[in-house]
Amino acid sequence: MEIRKQLALHLRQYTEVPEQELPSVLAYFRPITVAKKANLLEAGQVCRHHYFVGKGCLRMFFVNEKGNEQTVQFAIENWWLTDHLSFSTQQKTDFFIQAVERSEILAIEFNAQEPMFQAHPCMERYFRRMYEIAYRVSQQGMKVRYNLSGEDLYLHFINAFPGFANRIPQYLLASYLGITPEYLSEIKKKLRIGSREG
Amino acid sequence: MEIRKQLALHLRQYTEVPEQELPSVLAYFRPITVAKKANLLEAGQVCRHHYFVGKGCLRMFFVNEKGNEQTVQFAIENWWLTDHLSFSTQQKTDFFIQAVERSEILAIEFNAQEPMFQAHPCMERYFRRMYEIAYRVSQQGMKVRYNLSGEDLYLHFINAFPGFANRIPQYLLASYLGITPEYLSEIKKKLRIGSREG
Numbered sequence: 001m002e003i004r005k006q007l008a009l010h011l012r013q014y015t016e017v018p019e020q021e022l023p024s025v026l027a028y029f030r031p032i033t034v035a036k037k038a039n040l041l042e043a044g045q046v047c048r049h050h051y052f053v054g055k056g057c058l059r060m061f062f063v064n065e066k067g068n069e070q071t072v073q074f075a076i077e078n079w080w081l082t083d084h085l086s087f088s089t090q091q092k093t094d095f096f097i098q099a100v101e102r103s104e105i106l107a108i109e110f111n112a113q114e115p116m117f118q119a120h121p122c123m124e125r126y127f128r129r130m131y132e133i134a135y136r137v138s139q140q141g142m143k144v145r146y147n148l149s150g151e152d153l154y155l156h157f158i159n160a161f162p163g164f165a166n167r168i169p170q171y172l173l174a175s176y177l178g179i180t181p182e183y184l185s186e187i188k189k190k191l192r193i194g195s196r197e198g
Numbered sequence: 199m200e201i202r203k204q205l206a207l208h209l210r211q212y213t214e215v216p217e218q219e220l221p222s223v224l225a226y227f228r229p230i231t232v233a234k235k236a237n238l239l240e241a242g243q244v245c246r247h248h249y250f251v252g253k254g255c256l257r258m259f260f261v262n263e264k265g266n267e268q269t270v271q272f273a274i275e276n277w278w279l280t281d282h283l284s285f286s287t288q289q290k291t292d293f294f295i296q297a298v299e300r301s302e303i304l305a306i307e308f309n310a311q312e313p314m315f316q317a318h319p320c321m322e323r324y325f326r327r328m329y330e331i332a333y334r335v336s337q338q339g340m341k342v343r344y345n346l347s348g349e350d351l352y353l354h355f356i357n358a359f360p361g362f363a364n365r366i367p368q369y370l371l372a373s374y375l376g377i378t379p380e381y382l383s384e385i386k387k388k389l390r391i392g393s394r395e396g
Binding site: 062064065070072073083084085088094095117121124125127128131132134135136138139140141142143145146147178 | 260282283286292315323325333337338339343
């Protein structure tokens with residue numbers, strides 16, 4: 001499916017876009033194909049885009065004080081991703097946004113966002129609901145991270161996002177869960193044994 | 199200041215509310231005075247309100263597997279707070295929302311939200327921006343929590359929210375930072391010594 005059509009379907013799940021407005025709305029979003037491991041954003045740059053994933057997978061990470069990449073978010077089909085601090089203030093970011101797989105995405109520029117909202121109030125509703133969902137997921141994530149052990153965190157993740165855990169490199173998943181790749185592989189081994197015995 | 203006036207000022211920082219719509223908009227929000235330590239929401243209930251803090255301070259917490267209260271969020275003047283999962287799905291919550299101080303708040307009911315958005319599109323813009331900011335803060339929080347030691351987390355917190363750290367009970371602040379009250383008091387002692395020597 002053409003990626004703008006995919007966005008149009010997604011818009012219509014969350015807001016009413018008048019038929020005559022749709023072409024103008026979609027024109028704000030520019031399709032980009034991004035190669036596996038290519039960076040859309042690098043630390044020190046200003047984040048100028050908000051990204052919608054049509055196909056593939058993006059991740060956002062920073063380089064921590066030990067020099068390791070720490071993944072803080074993934075975005076798959078029909079998810080939005082940006083560094084909201086850098087995007088909304090147009091100040092330099094500490095984050096990288098990278099394609100985990102070859103990905104087809106749409107990008108809207110910071111400067112295009114306000115004209116779009118002014119011309120198309122239906123998009124206020126769409127993004128109100130997108131941010132609400134993103135924030136809801138993040139609130140639940142906080143609870144999970146405070147409360148769960150590495151093993152339970154992994155179980156929560158594979159239940160919350162079925163199929164996704166096997167799709168991404170396991171060292172990235174471990175980093176996201178805040179555990180070592182070795183510990184993740186121990187957990188998976190233990191769970192496999194558990195499910196065979198159970 | 200009357201709390202609805204305070205909300206009106208806040209609305210106008212983020213959206214244009216036509217003068218003739220304002221009374222109708224404000225009528226969706228019901229003032230509540232809540233005593234210190236009173237619960238607005240308890241685990242097992244459905245979260246029916248989204249709260250705006252006019253004066254005072256609310257916190258959201260859950261009881262973790264060890265039986266301890268784990269604070270995940272605070273809300274002070276001009277902040278919004280709810281459990282978005284329970285609020286938007288109208289399913290039972292795992293969270294408590296409690297007044298840290300005697301607080302004056304406004305509450306909008308779940309059932310009133312959609313009629314308000316339909317009647318007043320300016321409120322879509324307002325909440326789009328509120329959620330965007332909340333999500334931005336949460337994204338930065340993720341980075342901070344992955345990266346910082348207890349001491350740096352405390353320094354980050356007192357810089358990001360000046361004056362706030364001294365206002366709330368220190369055991370709540372420690373819980374929010376994910377450290378013990380004893381460790382927090384060690385950190386503060388060390389920083390006081392550091393600043394005297396520095």
